[in-house]
Amino acid sequence: TDTLAEVLTAGNTTTTDQKIQFRDAAIYINSSVDGQLDIVADTEIQIAATTVDLNGNLDVSGTALVTGVLTTTAATVHTNGITMPDSAKAIFGAGSDLQIYHNGSNSYIQDVGTGKLHITSDGTGVSIDKGVSEVMATFDTDGAVTLYHNALVKLATTATGIDVTGTVTATGTSVFASLDISGDIDVDGTANL
Numbered sequence: 001t002d003t004l005a006e007v008l009t010a011g012n013t014t015t016t017d018q019k020i021q022f023r024d025a026a027i028y029i030n031s032s033v034d035g036q037l038d039i040v041a042d043t044e045i046q047i048a049a050t051t052v053d054l055n056g057n058l059d060v061s062g063t064a065l066v067t068g069v070l071t072t073t074a075a076t077v078h079t080n081g082i083t084m085p086d087s088a089k090a091i092f093g094a095g096s097d098l099q100i101y102h103n104g105s106n107s108y109i110q111d112v113g114t115g116k117l118h119i120t121s122d123g124t125g126v127s128i129d130k131g132v133s134e135v136m137a138t139f140d141t142d143g144a145v146t147l148y149h150n151a152l153v154k155l156a157t158t159a160t161g162i163d164v165t166g167t168v169t170a171t172g173t174s175v176f177a178s179l180d181i182s183g184d185i186d187v188d189g190t191a192n193l
Contacts, residue, residue, distance in 0.1 A: 097113025
């Protein structure tokens, strides 16, 4: 059927509000306002074609399920974030060089390509934290690298070397170009000074 007369002959009807109705009142085509075409069904609308060419914006108010590959030629905007299940990877690079994922137990930023993994900042530095409650390490731009134990500073680099807070335990040989000691030295074993 390809004309309105043939559609109506097949047992379908037009209604007083200019709808073309199929089977029952829940399946119809009409134009509710000027410039808009409404295709309405109570369960599913199926478009069977090799290619569907949509010239304009697509507004989806429900869930969009894509079972094939979704390819975009422009950047995508995600206003509410991206949710991925366990072990689903965000993959970057032609050879899947960088992968970010959670496997259900641990989270990974995995570099499997050539070269180095760079973490860069044009701000004041980089911080590794336990949530927002505890700093674990900081890397200040043009400044110190500071390592913490249970939120307490234990080792920090300075312009002239390092500052250590607490006990230094060495299991191997320690070589000092110079040593300035004020206070007692406890030696358990041999000390060559």
